[in-house]
Amino acid sequence: MNYWPLLGIALVVIGFALRFNPLLVVVGAAVATGLLAGLDIVAVVEALGRAFNDNRYISVTWIILPVIGLLERYGLQQRARSLIESVRGATMGKLLVLYLGFRQITAALGMKDIGGHPQAVRPLVAPMAEAAATKSHGALPEAERQKVLAMSAATDNVGLFFGEDIFFAIASILLIQGVFEAAGYPLTPLQLSVWAIPTAICAFLIHGGRILAMDRRMGRLTPLASGEDQP
Amino acid sequence: MITYEWLYILAGAFFAIWALLSLRDRCWGNGAFWGLLAASFLFGSHIGDFANGVLVLAMVAIAGLGLLKRSDPPTTTPEERLNFSELFGNRLFLPALVVPVTAVVGTLLYNYTPLGETGLFEARRETLILFGVGVLVALVAAMVWLRPPVLAPAEEGRRLLDSIGWAAILPQMLAALGAVFALAGVGDVIGALAGEVIPENSVFVTVLVFCLGMALFTMIMGNAFAAFPVMAAAIGIPLLVEGYGGNPAVIGAVGMLAGFCGTLLTPMAANFNIVPAALLELDDQNGVIRQQVWTAIPLWVCNVAIIYVAGFWLWS
Numbered sequence: 001m002n003y004w005p006l007l008g009i010a011l012v013v014i015g016f017a018l019r020f021n022p023l024l025v026v027v028g029a030a031v032a033t034g035l036l037a038g039l040d041i042v043a044v045v046e047a048l049g050r051a052f053n054d055n056r057y058i059s060v061t062w063i064i065l066p067v068i069g070l071l072e073r074y075g076l077q078q079r080a081r082s083l084i085e086s087v088r089g090a091t092m093g094k095l096l097v098l099y100l101g102f103r104q105i106t107a108a109l110g111m112k113d114i115g116g117h118p119q120a121v122r123p124l125v126a127p128m129a130e131a132a133a134t135k136s137h138g139a140l141p142e143a144e145r146q147k148v149l150a151m152s153a154a155t156d157n158v159g160l161f162f163g164e165d166i167f168f169a170i171a172s173i174l175l176i177q178g179v180f181e182a183a184g185y186p187l188t189p190l191q192l193s194v195w196a197i198p199t200a201i202c203a204f205l206i207h208g209g210r211i212l213a214m215d216r217r218m219g220r221l222t223p224l225a226s227g228e229d230q231p
Numbered sequence: 232m233i234t235y236e237w238l239y240i241l242a243g244a245f246f247a248i249w250a251l252l253s254l255r256d257r258c259w260g261n262g263a264f265w266g267l268l269a270a271s272f273l274f275g276s277h278i279g280d281f282a283n284g285v286l287v288l289a290m291v292a293i294a295g296l297g298l299l300k301r302s303d304p305p306t307t308t309p310e311e312r313l314n315f316s317e318l319f320g321n322r323l324f325l326p327a328l329v330v331p332v333t334a335v336v337g338t339l340l341y342n343y344t345p346l347g348e349t350g351l352f353e354a355r356r357e358t359l360i361l362f363g364v365g366v367l368v369a370l371v372a373a374m375v376w377l378r379p380p381v382l383a384p385a386e387e388g389r390r391l392l393d394s395i396g397w398a399a400i401l402p403q404m405l406a407a408l409g410a411v412f413a414l415a416g417v418g419d420v421i422g423a424l425a426g427e428v429i430p431e432n433s434v435f436v437t438v439l440v441f442c443l444g445m446a447l448f449t450m451i452m453g454n455a456f457a458a459f460p461v462m463a464a465a466i467g468i469p470l471l472v473e474g475y476g477g478n479p480a481v482i483g484a485v486g487m488l489a490g491f492c493g494t495l496l497t498p499m500a501a502n503f504n505i506v507p508a509a510l511l512e513l514d515d516q517n518g519v520i521r522q523q524v525w526t527a528i529p530l531w532v533c534n535v536a537i538i539y540v541a542g543f544w545l546w547s
Contacts, residue, residue, distance in 0.1 A: 024294070046284055050410075056272060060241075065387075070373050074307070122544060154495075158526055161491040162530075166337075166513035172487055176484060178403075183464075197479055198537050207526045
C-alpha cells in the first residue's frame with residue numbers, strides 16, 4: 001500500500017499551525033497528495049478543479065450578505081443592542097444566561113453577526129455583566145472582575161459555536177455535506193443541522209449552569225457586599 | 232426542474248456585481264478575486280476540469296500574495312443607524328427571519344405534501360434552492376420597506392464580504408481537499424492503519440479517537456473546518472461509517488461540534504480567544520480560554536455520547 005499520500009494530512013496540520021495563508025496550505029496539500037498518489041500534475045490540477053467546482057454550493061451561502069448588510073444599514077446591530085440592554089437590572093448570572101440563549105437562537109436563525117466581541121461583548125455585554133455583579137456583590141477584587149469580563153467573552157463564543165450549526169445554510173454544515181458526498185454518502189443540509197440541536201441544548205445547560213455557579217460563588221466570596229450589617 | 236445550476240447563476244451574478252463594484256473602487260485584487268469566483272459560478276459547469284483548476288490556482292495566488300483588502304463603501308453613520316433602529320424597532324429582524332423560514336417551511340411542505348410529486352426541485356437540493364428563494368424574497372421585501380438607494384444592498388453586502396475576504400472560499404476549498412484526499416485513497420490507507428491500532432470492533436474506542444482527533448487537530452490548527460476533512464478521511468468515513476455502519480449524519484454533524492470544543496481551548500483560534508482578551512484588557516491573554524475549559528470538556532464528553540448513542544445504538 002502507498003503510504004505517501006498521508007504526507008498531505010501532515011502538510012495541512014503543519015501549514016495551519018505555522019500560520020501560512022490557509023488557502024495556500026490547502027491547495028498545496030491537495031497538490032502534494034495528488035502527486036504522491038501517483039497522478040501527474042495535469043491530472044492533479046484537473047482533480048482540484050473538479051472538486052472545487054463540485055462544491056460550489058458551499059459558497060452560495062454568501063448571497064445572504066446583502067440582506068444582512070442592508071438591515072445593518074438601518075440599525076440591526078443597534079436594535080440587537082437595545083434588546084440586550086433591556087435586561088438591565090438583572091443579576092450577572094441571569095444576564096449572561098439570557099445572552100447565551102439570545103446568541104444561540106439568533107445564530108441558529110442565520111444571524112451570526114449579531115453579537116461578536118468587537119460589536120457586542122466589549123461595548124455592551126461585558127460592562128453590563130460587570131455592573132450587575134458589582135451591584136449584587138459589591139466592588140469586586142480585580143481578579144474576579146476580570147473573570148466576569150472573560151466569562152462574558154466565553155459566553156459569546158459558546159453561544160455562537162453551538163447555535164450556528166442549527167442553521168442549515170452555513171459553511172460548516174455544507175462542508176460536512178461536501179466531504180461526505182465526495183466519499184459517496186449524499187446527505188441533505190437539514191439532516192445534518194438537526195443533529196446540532198442535542199449539543200446546543202447540552203451547551204446551554206452546561207455553560208448556563210457554570211455562569212449561575214460563578215454568580216453564586218461570588219456571592220459567597222463577598223458576603224458583606226449586600227450592605228446588610230453582619231453580627 | 233430547478234437545479235443547483237440556477238442557484239449558481241444567481242450567486243455568480245452577485246459575485247460579478249461585487250467584482251465590478253470593487254473595480255470601480257480601484258480595489259484591483261478584490262475585483263480579480265471576486266471576478267474569478269463569479270466566473271466559477273457562471274461558467275464552471277462548461278469550461279472543463281483543467282480550466283477550473285487553473286482558476287482555483289489563480290484565486291489562491293491572489294489571496295496568497297495578500298492582494299485582498301477590506302473595503303469601505305458609503306453607508307449610514309452610527310447616529311443615523313441608531314435613529315433608524317428606534318424608528319423600525321424589532322421589525323428589523325423580520326426580513327432576516329424570512330430566509331430560514333422560507334427554506335425550512337418550504338422543505339417540509341415539499342417533502343410531506345403532494346407538492347413533492349411535482350418534481351419542481353432537483354432531488355435533495357430543495358433546502359438550499361429554497362434558501363436562495365428566501366434571500367430574494369427578503370431582499371425585495373427589505374427594498375420595498377426601507378427604500379434604500381438601489382445600489383445599497385450590493386454595497387453593504389460588499390462591505391461584509393470584504394471583511395471576510397479570502398476566508399469566504401476556505402470551506403469550499405477544504406471540501407475540495409476532502410475530495411482530493413478521497414481520490415488519492417488517504418482514507419483507505421488510514422483505515423487500514425487504524426484498523427491495526429484500534430482494538431477490533433470497539434465502536435466506542437473508535438468514536439473516542441475520532442472525537443479526540445477532531446478536538447486535538449482543531450487545537451493545533453486553530454480551525455475545526457481544516458480538521459474535519461482530515462479526520463473524516465482518516466476515521467469518520469472509513470471506520471465509523473463504512474466499518475461499523477454508523478449514521479453518517481450524526482457522525483458528520485456532531486464530529487464537527489467535537490472540533491468546536493477544541494476551538495474553545497486553543498490560542499490558535501485568535502479571533503475568538505485572544506482578540507477578546509485584548510479587547511477587554513485582560514491581564515491574562517488566555518483568560519477567555521480559562522473560562523471556557525470547563526464548558527468545553529464536559530461538552531466534548533456529551534458529543535462523544537451523542538455520536539455513540541444516536542449514531543450507533545439508535546441507528547442500528
